Amino acid sequence: MALEDLYHEKQQEVLRYAWNNDFFMLINHGAKRSGKTKVDNDIFLSELQQVKERAKGVGVDNPQYILAGTSIGAVKRNVLNELENDYGLEINLDKFNTFNLFGVDVICFGHEKISHLKKIRGMTSFGAYINEGTMANEEVFDAIKSRCSGEGAKIVVDTNPDHPEHYIKKDYIDNPNIADFHWELEDNTYLSDRYIANIKASTPQGVFFKRNIKGLWVMAEGAIYENFNKDIHYISRHELAQKNIIRYWGGIDWGYAEGHAGVIVVVGEDDEGNYYLIEEHSREKEDIDYWVEVAQRMSKRYKGIYFYADTARTEHIDKMIAEGINVLYADKSGGSVLSGIELIESLYKTDRLFIVEDNVDRFKKEVYMYIWGPDGKPVDKYDNVLDALRYALYTELGDAGVIIYDI
Structure with missing residues (x-):
């Protein structure tokens, strides 16, 4: 089955980049339901399949990989459950919230609070997948990046937009040395016209429309409940x-x-x-x-x-x-x-x-x-x-x- 049969055009563009470039960090950011998390989940799987060989080449028998979200529940909901549904995988976390796939120990944890740092302190990781990146505590995000010192380590970040002064936008997306792709709702051509029309009709105008539909990093201004009449x-x-x-x-x-x-x-x-x-x-x-x-x-x-x-x-x-x-x-x-x-x-x-x-x-x-x-x-x-x-x-x-x- 061809790539075109499984992914829409934007997804194909990102996957081809991920599979053919030796990036250190790749950030997919933009509208909700645009299909970016599906791609990031698949990049995560393909990375795990390569980690074992890279680690073996430098004498590491039990390589580790970081999978982080706002909480363990979010990691299960956004990543693990989707992988199980899409590919029939059976993923069971142990008491340390770790699972092994393709010979790689995947360490799962929340990234929202500074207390989460203790989970990865001192470890060497052969890569990381950071889901819901804008929710990550800045120190925790930096620590994840620092831990990715294993041979050929790559970091994949999935996030919806926030305000334009957010550190993810200023320090990473605006950095020309970091690969990023911007997604809009209508990039997802698998969505029906009816669905898109209803999403647009039910999304509040202003900051939520610009972020959730257009995928823009815009400042929220004025009264919060501007649709109240x-x-x-x-x-x-x-x-x-x-x-x-x-x-x-x-x-x-x-x-x-x-x-x-x-x-x-x-x-x-x-x-x-x-x-x-x-x-x-x-x-x-x-x-x-x-x-x-x-x-x-x-x-x-x-x-x-x-x-x-x-x-x-x-x-x-x-x-x-x-x-x-x-x-x-x-x-x-x-x-x-x-x-x-x-x-x-x-x-x-x-x-x-x-x-x-x-x-x-x-x-x-x-x-x-x-x-x-x-x-x-x-x-x-x-x-x-x-x-x-x-x-x-x-x-x-x-x-x-x-x-x-x-x-």
């Missing part, structure tokens, strides 16, 4: 009463000090797949006993409700559980902040998220004052209700909340 997304209690709400759940953001309120929100979903911020409870300088009482009232009002809570205060979560409240850990994994913001923005853009105006207070200020910082991240201010809402929606829905249709 008060004339559309605020509804009254009377309008809510006309909806058939089929389930309820909530979100909790812990806070105490002035300017950083504690918050509990209640979210509902109707039978048409729309979501509602039904209640907001926000107060400063209240201890956990106050929030237990609020959650207990909500539990009585909405039978079977559960809450996704900020894991910054696990002792508060334990207290609520002890008081009979159904509380779960909110998703605060790598990338969850931006992914959660993107989810909520997509719901505003497609008019699937509504706010019961009579039942919110702090939200009315935060939705306009929550802004991007110069580092491309949200400013940690005016975000208490919005964080609680994000915990509730993103932990429950994840990517399922974004309108995505057939491939």
Whole structure:
């Protein structure tokens, strides 16, 4: 079977480069769902098949290779599961999160935190595959690079774009000595026209569209929830009463000090797949006993409700559980902040998220004052209700909340 039968044109271009050039680092960056991770996974496999021979040539019988992502879960989801599905491989990690393939010991670990450095300290690697590169701690990224001193070692990086001052962009992609390929969504010619149209229609305008569709490294500017429209997304209690709400759940953001309120929100979903911020409870300088009482009232009002809570205060979560409240850990994994913001923005853009105006207070200020910082991240201010809402929606829905249709 010819290469043209398996890969679209952009994928063929990158694979031919990877197979015919002795690069040290190759970075594939750009739009989501453009097909770049598939190529990087295949380059990773082909590299492993060559490592054993290169290592043998310098007298190394048990060569090591680095495979890193934001977490072990992300490595399994983005790389290992895909390889198993595509090629029927059976990959089982041992207690050290290592597996052997083609005679090479592949060391898997997370790269998001500086504490992950201990996993590779002192090792010599014959190459590395870094998935979700922009999420990597800069010191960890540099350490991975330094460890790749084995004969013929190559580093493959897969990443979506971030802000243009990100170290991956400035120090590596803009370095003329490093190979990089930029990907757009429409490079993936295997996607149907319907799928592409729906992805474009459901992706918020501004930074998310430029990054996720065009694959551009652009700065986020101004208000974060620019697709929120008060004339559309605020509804009254009377309008809510006309909806058939089929389930309820909530979100909790812990806070105490002035300017950083504690918050509990209640979210509902109707039978048409729309979501509602039904209640907001926000107060400063209240201890956990106050929030237990609020959650207990909500539990009585909405039978079977559960809450996704900020894991910054696990002792508060334990207290609520002890008081009979159904509380779960909110998703605060790598990338969850931006992914959660993107989810909520997509719901505003497609008019699937509504706010019961009579039942919110702090939200009315935060939705306009929550802004991007110069580092491309949200400013940690005016975000208490919005964080609680994000915990509730993103932990429950994840990517399922974004309108995505057939491939």
